[in-house]
Amino acid sequence: MEVIDVEKAKQYSSFLEAMPQEQKAELTLETMKQHEEEHSRFVDAYNKNECYLCHKNFKTYSKANPCLHWMLRRGKFKKKDFPLLTAKYDYHQINMYLRWVANTGHYQMNINDMKDEQSEKKVFQLTIKWKNIEWSFECSENDFKGHTGVINYPHYHFQMTVDKRIFINYNGFHNRFSQQDLSYLYAINDDGFTPMYGANGSGMEDAMSTSPEDLLDRCSVIDEGQENDGAFHIQSMISNPDGIDGDIIQDAIEESRRTKKSLSKILKEKLSDDTSIATIISPSERVPELAKRTEHKPRKS
Numbered sequence: 001m002e003v004i005d006v007e008k009a010k011q012y013s014s015f016l017e018a019m020p021q022e023q024k025a026e027l028t029l030e031t032m033k034q035h036e037e038e039h040s041r042f043v044d045a046y047n048k049n050e051c052y053l054c055h056k057n058f059k060t061y062s063k064a065n066p067c068l069h070w071m072l073r074r075g076k077f078k079k080k081d082f083p084l085l086t087a088k089y090d091y092h093q094i095n096m097y098l099r100w101v102a103n104t105g106h107y108q109m110n111i112n113d114m115k116d117e118q119s120e121k122k123v124f125q126l127t128i129k130w131k132n133i134e135w136s137f138e139c140s141e142n143d144f145k146g147h148t149g150v151i152n153y154p155h156y157h158f159q160m161t162v163d164k165r166i167f168i169n170y171n172g173f174h175n176r177f178s179q180q181d182l183s184y185l186y187a188i189n190d191d192g193f194t195p196m197y198g199a200n201g202s203g204m205e206d207a208m209s210t211s212p213e214d215l216l217d218r219c220s221v222i223d224e225g226q227e228n229d230g231a232f233h234i235q236s237m238i239s240n241p242d243g244i245d246g247d248i249i250q251d252a253i254e255e256s257r258r259t260k261k262s263l264s265k266i267l268k269e270k271l272s273d274d275t276s277i278a279t280i281i282s283p284s285e286r287v288p289e290l291a292k293r294t295e296h297k298p299r300k301s
């Protein structure tokens, strides 16, 4: 088992900061290139129902060769074998893999990594959805420090549901962080680094951080009765001291439906300058909710 050096992990961000600008840029570029290359292998294999890591069909389940594709549960993956995966892959590897899987569906929308929705008491909370499966990760301050008793190592908790039924429960395992995990997490939590999952691993936190103008430009009005399958829920409030011509708004809504052009753009063109439009953008109901965990009190003895 890897020996964890917490002090060294804490210094990771200073190490990054001390790196000369040019070297840092080179490293970022190299990492991005690797990611892109790896991701395209992932997609090619995924489209053939194959795993890019072990080159086997998703249904393959061999204990002799633990592999992340087990988590798609196309084969006979059992709960008790989960530790075989965490022994081989660390938190960041599992997280990244599942993000790629989730983004094969609607982009960003199936990854709830939104800071606003996470409890301040947690180091992180994350829920990723793909088809009928949800994977959730959680880490409290206690877990991160390695709470007292037998579980005295930094770890996270993991939950997996299939068809909304618990398959692996949060308290089933205390999953060890790797040295690399801890280095990243200290840099993110203590030193304000932004987690980088690249375009292919990007979730709702990135989506919501895009400028509102860019978001609105991408959103049109859906047909009446049609379900919102987008990542956002958008509400606009329009006001004008002299009143508003309802016909203009109705026309704009219809135009947006027909042309898929953004409603706010059309409204801005049609309404007079003293009309103000306030828009509230929130994640849509299609974004998975963070799966909460009830924490057991650490045992005294």
Ligand SMILES: [Zn+2]
Pocket (backbone or CB within 6 Å): 051, 052, 053, 054, 055, 056, 067, 068, 069, 070
């Ligand atoms: Zn595999």
Ligand SMILES: [Zn+2]
Pocket (backbone or CB within 6 Å): 142, 143, 147, 151, 155, 156, 157, 174
């Ligand atoms: Zn714990």
